[in-house]
Amino acid sequence: MRLRKIPIDFLWEGLELSGDIYNDRGSVLLLKRGEVLTQDRLDKLSKFERGGYITTSEETYQEILNSGKAPRAALQRVYEEAVGYTALKNDVDSIFSVTRNASEINMEATETVTKDIFTKIKVLDFPKIFQCIDAPREMDENLQRHSLNVAFTNGVIGQWLKLPEPMIKKLVCAGLVHDIGKTKIPEEILNAPRRLTEEEFEIIKAHPVYSYELLWDNVDEDIRLAARHHHERLDGKGYPDQIAGDEISLLARITAISDVYDAMISQRSYKESMIPFDVLEKFKKGEFPGLDERLVDLFVKNMVANYRDVKVQMSDGRIGVVRYIPPNDLNHPIINCNHDVSQTDDKWYCVCIANQTGK
């Protein structure tokens, strides 16, 4: 019998096992079919299997996965492993820690990750990429997730703009390194679990210049400038150089949009995460002044088109499919849920993007 590996945190108290449970290697029978899991048994499993995995039959594995009861964070992790997002996240994490310790960017590693992302953008479907981008995240992985997400979003926008491949690669790379200057900001300010004081915000505002400086002279100047200018605004009200209009490159303008999108989607210490439809409505209403309006229009239009038919988790716990997003009411999409088609409102709304492969 073929056994499947499954993380222990997929199991829950009260689960009646439809199949036997074995250890990580499948060599020792731990629990028999028909047994009901108690918290005590779960604790023992975790203690016994330090790697955090057990094995079981394909049928039991599928049953657990499709029960809708496995913790969402655990499901998301497995999904991200399948898409290859986890490996990329770890690569980005190591690029950032090397930079933090050595004050130098490993460009070879950065270029390898850039190529990987570029390849994934070409072969992966939009919902798969955005299920990873839009996922709730832990505070301590914010910087690497954000960098990776901006790299992906930059690349996707580059494709929508039908830019030549070398340009899309530059966009992906710029997304990866745009915030690398944050490695020079003290962590107690960067991860402060509250709103920043004006003084602290001034310190944070130095990060685009640090990013620019950390990228050596031999790194493409377009990439360096995109990093330096991703907080500049067309009205001249951005930072650090307060340049305006045409002085801001296309790469920097695109990176600014990806940056704002991911910042809105993510949960920060001082704000809750938002769902994509709410963020897109804000973009459309012009709530982020100084962005390139033509690019914002293109971004919103394509995001809306691509979110059609994507699976979402609803506030009542059910899984629905986005059927239509009204152009003048982007944050109230029409959802098909168990053959019942309704528009979302304050009482019934989308909580997050659901696993695209099953429940």
Ligand SMILES: [Fe+2]
């Ligand atoms: Fe930034």
